[in-house]
Every structure is written in structure tokens, then in C-alpha cells.
Amino acid sequence: MPERVLLLAGALACAHPAWAAVTEADFLDEMPVVLSVSRLSQPLNEAPAAVTVIDRDMIRASGFRDIPDLLRLVPGFSVAYTRDNTWAAGYHGLGDAYSRRFQVLVDGRSIYSPHYGAVYWTDLPLSIDDIERIEVVRGPNAAIHGANAFAAVINIITKAAAQVPGESVSLQLGEQDMRGLTVRHGGGDGALRYRLTASAQQRDRFERDVTHKTAWDNGDYFEASKTTFVNGRMDWQVSPDSDVMAQFGLSQGNWNAGRRVDDPANPDPLLEPREQDSRAQYVQLAYHKVESAHREWRVQVYHSRNRFNADAQADLTFLNPAYGVVSANQYVLQTRSNIELQVNEQWSPGLRGVWGGEVRQETVNSPQSYNSGKTLSGVLARAFGNLEWRPDERVLLQGGAMLEHHYFMGTDISPRAAANFTLTPGHVIRLGVSRAYRSPTFFEEKGNQVLLWESGALADTATVPSQGLAPERVLSREIGYVGHWRSLHLELDMRLYRDRINDFIGQIRAPDDVSFKPKVFTFANIGSIDARGGELQLRWRPSQALDLSAHYARVFLSTDTADKNFKRDIPVSAPRNSWGLLASYRLGNGWETSVFAQRNGTQKWLTEGDITEAFIRVDARLARRWKWQGREVEAAVVGQNLGKDYQEFRDTNVFSRRVYGSLSLAW
Template sequence: MTAAVRDRARHAAAAALLLFLSLPGPVTASHPLDDSENAYFEQLPVVLTASRLPQSLQDAPGAITVIERPLIERSGYRDLARLLRLVPGMHVGQERANASWVSYHGLGQSIPGELQILIDGAPTYVPVSFGTAAWTGLPVFLSEIERIEVVRGASANSYGASALQGAVNLITRPAAEDPGEHVSIVLGDPGVRDVEVGWAGGSAPLALRLTAGEQADEGFRDLHDHRRTQRFSVRGDAQIDPENSFSFRLGTTRETTGRGYPDSPFGNNALRDGADSAHLVHLRWQHVDDMDKEWSVSAYHHQLDYRDSWIGGAPGIPEVPLSRDRRDLRSSIEFQRRDRWSETVRGVWGAEATLTQTRSPFSFSSTDSVRVPIYRLFSNIEWQATAPTRLNLGLALERSNDEGWRFSPRLYANHRLTPADTLRLGAGRAWRTTSPFERHSDTRVYHPANPALLLARPFIPNPDLRQTRADTMELGYIRQLRWARSTAEIRVFQERLRDMVIRQQVTPPPPAPVLAASIPTTQEQNFGEDLNVRGIELQWQAHPWKGGDLRLAWSALERHAGNDQVEAAIAPYTASLMWMQRWPQRWSSMVHLTRVGPVATGDSYLAGEPYVVRAYTSLDIALSRTVRLAGYPARLTLTALNLGPRHQEAANPAQQIGRSQPANRVSRQVYLGLDMRF
């Protein structure tokens, strides 16, 4: 970070802090409010994700962003990842219309695996190779989601080593909620064609929610990035007796997407269509003695199949088959117990056993599956030390066959200065499990006419790779403000990451590949220095006038690693401002402005210098109206994304070799949606 950028970040942070502290104080008896304002100053939402305990947002051990269903519906968005732009410090960019790059604080190097993605508390993310989760292919519909809870900060204590820097929990609606049928149709340009149908209902003791649909579009202009996503899900909730209940969730997704570029160097990322599928089964038995005592047993299985093969080559180089085909399996069983031991002490503890399996003959030069069993013990104890002060102590032990036992402690203190002001201080340690691809990848390309002739070996394994460790300290302040009927949170933090995994060029072992000079060999290695990230985040939600809602998410970071490649992967700032307004005659609107600083993201078979995407601004708008069609309630929504000049958000570095202009720029998408309920 240059001195000028650093000074701007510091000045902006100071200005935000001064503004925050200078706002009018919390509600007191000397500041009477009208009925609408009094309603606003009720207790903040109860969240579940931070500690696995139901807690008020003010008492949770960590910074949390909640995105609720009304916002999801009114935004007009078709994809989950775009909603995460509302989270402070979250970097969300699109390398193409069907591929989003999502990481917290931009720590994604070649494989961004710092966030755990959960559906109703069940992990869905198996980090293997080339990018983060397939966000458009998750087996869940936006219409099913009741709210999204995003924990901003180390969450390995609650959800394991894939939650190094946070967790995104998609909490779906109970099957019995809002019974009836619904139909949704979306049409627009370029080639947007979505249809979704759903039904919810049933009779005691079983309630069901079934949803099926398809999304399709032609992607961004001048890119081969069309997609067709078919999705089906079932949620069932059964109340066996007053103490026992059983729930299940089944989801499946099949997705075909356009990939690659027509001028890909050596055909390393040539034009083709890939076909992916995902299947999720989640079963849960819950026994409740009373509101403070319960136990549950959960089992889930997640299978992902990727079909991605093509022909590479170049003038003077023979055509060779390339592939990223793979199958990922993750199976787990978990026991959890929640209890209250006294009036002031309660807690949750449990154990989990997980087996991850990955099979990718081309990536690993083997037909065998890479198997990684993981065993975990976890707990969180909440102690109300005094009426306004709560302490949260989290402890977790996790072991995999490759890396031994790891200990993840976390300690937070939350103190309510007044009913509307809360101070939070905390520290934690988390570990990130190295992925099978990082540790075992061994990609070899042979001459098609002479199988003994090695043309290229872009990846070699590193069995000695160590887990990344993150040590985090933070100071947070939540304040409910009489002014504009708003809630603001400021978070100041410092993160130190040791043994970060980065991709480095290395000398290949013999025999030397024929094209080693043009297609260098690389290996995932531990970065030899610590990465220190310091920053400030601001989250503000307000209702400043009748029918108006404002959401601001802003962050500014300083990163120090002594290495340009590592530092370039973190955007120095991100900002998001959303304004939603209800108008007369049942009209409503949404305006969402996003700003992201310069950042290097993306990966490819070819190694090279990091390519830094310039700072960009993205503008989305939506206009909707509730109506009645044939006597049934309906909503019409017109949405426009990426308004303004075309820009690049995430890059494939190989495509930028020798280019002065971005190879992949986002383009405008405009579509009209109709949602009806019967």
C-alpha cells in the first residue's frame, strides 16, 4: 500500500469514527419517541451462527451481518453471491457471469478457502481446486432462504478449519411457513429465462416444502459464459411428539456453463461447455427438554461432480486432452448438546466426524481417491458475569490424518454500556485445512502420440504443506441510534496469518517437461513470512424516513507481508451502499452501489505475475410493484445490473499476458420478474 493510499484510508477511517461517535445518543427517558421509533428500539435480532447458541446480536462473540428475506425479495437479485456485497470486508467479483469470486478480506490466492458455506448449519463446501464454491450451483433457492447470517472473523471454533475467516449460513424457511403454491418467471436480456415453481403444506405431523426450477442466461457480452442451472429441493419437518422432531433436506443441482476463452495461451483454458452437478442430503433429529436444554444428531452427505474436459494446443504444439474432471464427496455425522448449568452459565458442546474424498485422475495423476478423515470436538460457554457483561469461551480440537491435532480457542467479552450501546472485545485462533489439490496435485500433460514424452507439468504435489494459522484480535462497538432510527457497528481488527498457502514457480523434478520454459511448473507452498492485516469496518442500517431503508457496508485495510503477490490479493477498501424505498401505490425501488479497490484475483494453469484488477464501481437498480393477477397477490420487478461503464472485476491472469485491456469485462443485464403466490 502506498503512503498516499494509506493516508486516505486512515483519514477515511478517522472521519467515519468521528461521525459515528458524534451522532446523537441512545434512547433515554429524556428523549421520548413516537410509537414507530419505540418499536424500532426493540431487542436486536437473535442469531445462531456465531456460537451455535441463540444469542442477541449484541451478545454474540463476533461481528455478524444479517440479510433477511424481505431484502432478498426486494433486491431483484437472481444469485446469492451478489447479496454478499452487502457484507463489510467481503470481496465479491465476477470473472464471468457464471463464476463469482467470493472471499473475506480478499485472502483468496489461487484457492480462496477461508469461508465455510452452510445450509441450515450443514457445510456444503469441499475446497479442492481452481476457485471457490460454485455459487450458482448450490442446491438451494433464494426463495427458500429466510435469512443469511455471515460471521465476519475466525469461526473454526464452531464450524471447523474451512471457516478460517468466517462462515456464511443460509437459514431456510420452515416447511410449514407460508403454505400454498408459488410461481416465479424471469425474462430479460441477454437471454435471461428463469422459471420456478413451489409448494408448501402438509398435515400434522409432517410439513413439506418442494421447489423446482431452472435459471438460464447468455452471460456477459463478448464472453463464452452462458449457463443453464436446473435445481430441485425438498425440506420436511415432522413433530414426532412434544419433545422430539425430525427434519430433512434433499437438494440437487445440474448446471451447464460456458467456459474458457478463444485465444487462451496453449489452449490452457480453451472454449468449452462444462457440466456440473451437486447432491445434498441433510438429516436431523432434535430432542428438546425445555428452551435451554436440547440435543440433536445430524448426518449429511454432499456430492459434487465436475465434468470439464477440452483439447489444448497451439501452433507447433500437438493437440492434447486437458481435464479438470473430478468427484468430491463429503459425509459427516454430528452430535450436539445445548444445556444451562446455572442462571448465569449455559453452553453447547459436541463432536463431529467427517470424511472428505476427492477423485480427479488428471489433477492427481492417479485413479485413486484422496481420502481425508477429520475428527472434531467443539464447545462454547456463555457466562453472564454481571447484568451487562457476558463472556463467551469457545474451544475446539480438530484432527485430520495429514496434519494432526489443532487447537482453536476463542474468547470474547460483550459489555452493554446502556441498553442501546454494546462494546465487544475478542481474540481467537483458527486453522485452515489444506485442500487435497494443494497438497496432492500432480498434473502432467503427455504427447498424444508418444505417451512417454512429458510436455508440461504445471502442478506438483507438496506433502509437507502446513496448515494456515490465523490469530485475530478485534474491538467492536454496536450502537442503536435515535437519529434516523438506525443501528451502527464499527469493528477495528488485526489479523496475523502464518504459513499462508501461495502458488510458486519451482524447478520440476526429472524428467524435465519439454515446454517447461513456456509452461512453468508450480507448487503450493507456505509463505515464509507472516501476513498482517489491520483494518476498520463499518456497518450501518437506518430507516431515516417513512418507507426508506439504507444499508452501508465499508472497510479499509492495511496489509503488510513484504511480498507484492500476497499483498496484491487483498483489496485496500470495499464499500457498498443500498437504498430501498417504498413509494405510494404499492411501488418500491432499490439502488445498490458497490466500490472495490484494486485487487489481484483469479488463477489458471499458467503461472505468472499477479494481475491487478483496477478499482471499479458497480451500480444495480430495481423497481417493483405489488399487484393482483386473477385475484392472487403478485410482484413485478424490473432489475438492471452493472449499469455504467463496463469494467473488470476478477481476472484470469493468463488471459492478460501481453494485453493492455481487460480480457473479461462485465456487461449490463436487464430482466423483468413476476412472482405469484396462490
């Protein structure tokens, strides 16, 4: 077996709890093997749901340096930077500032926030250069990954230590004050390998001077971030039939966000902080044991901690001399402790399965968000199982369910069933139906956001706790087709779907209260939503020189929600039509070039967002690789948004043309 295949197989086996049927043929075959859909390794055309695989070649060709940008390569996804160093993502609409309807995993470790439901991409201690691949399950997958796998699952699989021996340095420098430095060392030999990565990143996100807004909004907008992190991974082959994977990560962000308004007659009562401090840490340990050719198991434990702190003040004496100064202590501390068991078994050549369980504790402490210094805590427990049965060489049946007890929503079960029918070799029709739940976050259930006078007395209330939320529920039905033309080196994936969401949770106006603000908000179950549409993606690699991927999505949304704002906004929360393309070509003599193009229709980001007009974005990359004094060198120049400026999430977030250069060395 070639060494690179061994390394890749080891990387995927350690990175995700699904190893039972991973063989050399899986990685040498042109049809990608996916691991995230059922916790069983499967060729793409045998998976029970639609999957997009973003591999190393696509990551490099895109020129993206922020991980959320990679979701622009997935059909049906909308991605935008919001503010305060956070990102928004929506799949088939319903996107807001917190992306709360996705389950996001890094090597099997959930990074979904129990507080807001957000994914804190900016302080994730992970370099884009350490990503082996990303598998995006397009559609609910709660039967495998639990309640928050409501709209999609984004599983980031990092490189094993054995894949990156030696040293490497990567440097980026460009417009919008972009600077990046990543240093990596891979060591060890034989049974024990390790890697260490350290990185420092700096960004200005948008144009600062925005003059097209009203007088109240005019000002000097800024979104500047400086983030440093270090992470490490160790892979230890304890014996021929067992191995250990250990990881850790630390990050610290020194961020600046908000707007500068220097006119004393136009102060800023929104309490937007200019300085933000964010820190994240995690440790993770996994033990994998192969008991026989038919049974193996894995135990994983991890603990993560995220802390955010940003104090802000606003002098409101211009409204009334009696008001004084209002302060906001935006401190948030979140933790997650998790233990999980997974067992893969093969009972016969045509029947295999996976089962296991998980226990997790989540805590949140945020005095301003909950009007209390107490730490909120909850424990959830899960048991899951999934079967794959092949009664005929042309028929593959799959079914599974997750039984889950959540600290807010009680006990629920999330089932899924799918059937894959092979029409002719390489051409498969998939029928699937699944039900998923999304549990309320701590803030949705108990949020009591307040502002205080300098004396500590209550000045204002922004949100009040809910009256008790039911979980969101979705019934998803789909018809899919996966085609593989080997002679053309072409893969095509098409999907038609219809989702019915009930008990949608939205932020609505609470009864009027005494306040200098006109509204106080709460969360409630406000109605149902129908989502239907279609999407396709293709990958064409006719030669070693050319690699082209493209996707298209069409979405229709309707709702009968009671709240008039959501009733107006939800149907336009997804662009009706969107498409994307990434093409790379190797010119020879180490040169390669790539182009990324994206077109999004007009959409409305929910709650905090604005209507963003349709836009076309075009990026281009030119790079060359060569050897110098025993070192592998790559130099590249990347131009982003080479056409007209466009807006992201808010109409003040103006994304303009920008260029950066990069240089990397490895030895």
C-alpha cells in the same frame, strides 16, 4: 403469539443447531438475533464476533439473482465472477479463484470443497427465493465451525416448509441471455409440512467481444451457463418435544466457458473447454429433542456428492510436428459424509453453553489433477464447547474451543475468548481474541496436474505434490462497538481488527522440468501476513416505508513472504477503501423502489486473477405488488451497473449495463 413469529422461530430452529434460548422476544425485538457465531441464539450486540445479517427484505431489494452477489452487502468483502462458472470472494484481501478461506454452510451443511477449497455456487441446488436469511460472521470462527472457518463463516438459512404454503412461480427475463424460472409447492398441515422447489436458470456473464487485449488474448470470450435443479424439505413435529427435518437436492449444469479463437495461426493451447457438465446431489436429516427447559440436543447427518466433467484437446503440431494432440480429462468427483451431535444446556440464569462433536469423511477422484485413478480419502474428527457467563448485568464473558484432528494437519485446537461490556442500554463494547487454522486442501497437498498425449503418455506436468504443508494459522484480535438507538430505529456496528497469519499457503514455482510450458508449480508455506483495518455497517429503518443499510471498510495488508510475486500482490489484494449502500422505499399502492451502490478500489486477485481497476456500480429496482384473482403478484424491472462498464477478476471479464424483468405469482 402471531403465526408469522411461530413460523420464523420454527424455521430458524430447524435450520441451525441453536435453539435453547430462542423466544418470541428474540424475533419481536428490533435487534436481530444471530445463531451462527457461538451456536447459541444471541442478540447481535451479545455475539462474540462481528456479524452481518442479510434478511429477506435486503435480498429482494437488491435485485440480485446469484447468491454470491449478496456478499456485496457485507463490509470488507470483494466478490467477482471468474470463469468456468466459478466465483471468487475475498474478505480483507487474499482472494483467489477458489475462496478457500471461508466456511460456507447451508442449514448447517458444509459446501466447502475438499478438492480445491472452492465453493461451487453455480451448481448449488438452492433458489435465492428459498433463502430466509444469511448470517456472515466477519472474522475467524474456527472455535465453533472448525479449521476452514479461517477468514469468515457464511451461514445460509433457508425457509422452513411452513413458511411457504401453497404454490408460487417466479420468472426472470433480460439481457445477456438471462432467463430464469422457479416453481415451488408447499403442502402438508398440522405436524407435517413440506416444500418442493424446481428451477432452471440461464446466464451469459460478460461481454463476449473484448478488443483491448493483446493479439494473443483477442477473441470471442464467453461464459454461458444453463443450470436446472430441484430440492425439497420436510419438517415433521414428531411430538411436542421432538422434530425431524429432512432435505434433498439435485442439480445439473450444462455450461459453456472459454474463448473461441478461429484463426488457425493462433490456436489455443490452454485447453479451455467449451462444454462442461456439472452435477450435485445431497441428502440431509436432522433430529431435534428437547429433554427439559434446560437441555436439548440435535443429531444431524448428511451426504453430498459433486461431479464435474469437461474434456478438452489442443493440437500442438503448430509448435512442433512431433507433438500431436494433447488431451485433458477434467473429471472431478467429490463426496462428503458427515454426522454431528450438538447439546445446548442452561445451568443457571447467567450460565449456559453448548458442546458436541462431529466426524466427517471426504473423498476426491480426479485423474488429471492427481495423475492417478485412485480415490483420495480422509477422515476428520472434531469436539467443541462454548460457554456464555453473565457475572453482571453489564458484563458478558464467552469462551470456547474446537479440538480437531484432520487427515493432513494432525491435531490442533482453535480457541476464542470474548467480553462484551454494556456501557448504557443498547450500547456495547466487545473485545475478542481468537486463533484459527486452515487445513490444506487435497489439491494443495497432493495435486499433480498433468496433460497427456492422445496415446495416454505424459505430455506435460503443471503442478507437483507439496513437500508436506503445515496448516495456515491466524491470530485475530478485535475491538467492536454495537449501538442501537431504538427511538431512531438505527443500528450501528463498528470494528477494528488486527490479524496475523503465519504459514500462508501459496502456489509457487517448482524446480524447472522438461516441458513445453515454462513453469511447473507446487504449493508451499511461504511466510506471514499482517492485516489490519476497520469496518462499519449501519441499518436505519425510520418508518415502514424506508429501509437503508450501508457499510464501509478500510484495509491495510503487509507481508514478509519469500515469493516475490506474492510479496508484490498480497498488499494490494484488497481494495484499500470500499463501501456499499442499499436503500429501499415503499411508495404506496403496492409500489416500491430500491437502489444499490457499490464502490471498490483497485485490487489484485491472487494467482489466476488480474489487477482490476477501481469501479462504482449502481443498480436500481422498481416493483409493484397487487392481488389478482386470489393470487399475490409482483412485477419488477431491475437495471444492473447503470454506469460505466467495469472488470471483474480478469481484465477480459467486462461487466456491462444490463436490464431484466421479473414476474412472480403466489397462491
